[in-house]
Amino acid sequence: YPEMAKLAGAIPKIVFAGDDQGFKVTPEQIEDALTPATKLLILNSPSNPTGCLYDRAEMEAIMELAIRKNILVMSDEIYEYLLYDDSVHHRPASFCREAQDRVITVSGFSKTFSMTGWRLGTLVANPTIGKAVANLQSQTSSNATTFAQYGALAAVQNWEDSMKAVNEMLVHFDRRRLLLLDGLNAISGIECLRSQGAFYLFPKVSFFGLSSEEFSGQLLEQEKVAVVSGHAFGADGYIRLSYATSDEIIQKGLSRLEEFCSNL
Ligand SMILES: Cc1ncc(COP(=O)(O)O)c(C=O)c1O
Structure with missing residues (x-):
């Protein structure tokens, strides 16, 4: 905006x-x-x-x-x-x-x-x-x-049918939200608030002493995990992750993120 x-x-x-x-x-x-x-x-x-x-x-x-x-x-x-x-x-x-x-x-x-x-x-x-x-x-x-x-x-x-489909989709989003949330908070140095809407989490990564740009750039280069730097939203020290993807990809992304953080 x-x-x-x-x-x-x-x-x-x-x-x-x-x-x-x-x-x-x-x-x-x-x-x-x-x-x-x-x-x-x-x-x-x-x-x-x-x-x-x-x-x-x-x-x-x-x-x-x-x-x-x-x-x-x-x-x-x-x-x-x-x-x-x-x-x-x-x-x-x-x-x-x-x-x-x-x-x-x-x-x-x-x-x-x-x-x-x-x-x-x-x-x-x-x-x-x-x-x-x-x-x-x-x-x-x-x-x-x-x-x-x-x-x-x-x-x-077809509003009723549409909302039924949306609610089915939300069951999956919700599971992925909690999978990602728990996975992020289990990584030493990362703190993440529980979101209530959309399909993003916005954890704080300032502990590692890198700017959000450096953190997201190095994560992409080294582990091939794409996140959006908080800098893009005027919030250095945070990164944005989307869970509009499969459980398997979330799990894989979390393992790579953990590996990346353990080497910082
Ligand atoms: C808050 C917000 N508003 C508007 C949009 C625009 O959505 P679209 O261009 O897909 O209609 C987005 C897309 O990411 C969004 O996050």
């Missing part, structure tokens, strides 16, 4: 939240980062890269601030159906009329319906913003690919 904000001529301000605060920013932190020029707050829950999820009270407190300070909120809810441990996702636009007017809710089909790469998303906003976005989009990417639209239509028109 920072690069997109720059492309739009805005100046992005990152509000950082590490694992000590569950990777969740507080309204106080956001308020400290506001300037008279602030127009938009971007939120993402469940989160990429951390898998964290804001509870209702936390989300309401952030919305209360947004309303009080008259700023728009873009809520990226693309992982809203990928939840674990009986967690519940809360849509800020649903809180009250004022919230509905100022929240731009974005989502997409790639995660819930395994349509990765087909570039189909949704946006819900007040009519003024919705129309402006449609105008901009029609002059840039023009339209969404036809076959992807038919796929999405089938998914939403």
Whole structure:
């Protein structure tokens, strides 16, 4: 998002939240980062890269601030159906009329319906913003690919069947999440929080004294394990791992990661 904000001529301000605060920013932190020029707050829950999820009270407190300070909120809810441990996702636009007017809710089909790469998303906003976005989009990417639209239509028109399939998928994701979580925390020097959503874990690796870039680069070179450096998310000291892969690959990746860490 920072690069997109720059492309739009805005100046992005990152509000950082590490694992000590569950990777969740507080309204106080956001308020400290506001300037008279602030127009938009971007939120993402469940989160990429951390898998964290804001509870209702936390989300309401952030919305209360947004309303009080008259700023728009873009809520990226693309992982809203990928939840674990009986967690519940809360849509800020649903809180009250004022919230509905100022929240731009974005989502997409790639995660819930395994349509990765087909570039189909949704946006819900007040009519003024919705129309402006449609105008901009029609002059840039023009339209969404036809076959992807038919796929999405089938998914939403058969909602019950779709959710049944999603729930079956979640059984596997959940097992892989715990396999990866336990495996990471068993490696000396790595600490990983239990995520509640999406399909990522974001362990801390700062113990090893390498930057995230160095850690992920060397891990790729030496053990052929691909992770994303936390640096890419403005969070040095962490790496992002995806468990949207098989149990066997997760196990193999963990063994190689352990080998790599034991030699540092
Ligand atoms: C938080 C978040 N929003 C949006 C997207 C975009 O998804 P897509 O381009 O597949 O629709 C992603 C993909 O990784 C994501 O993690």
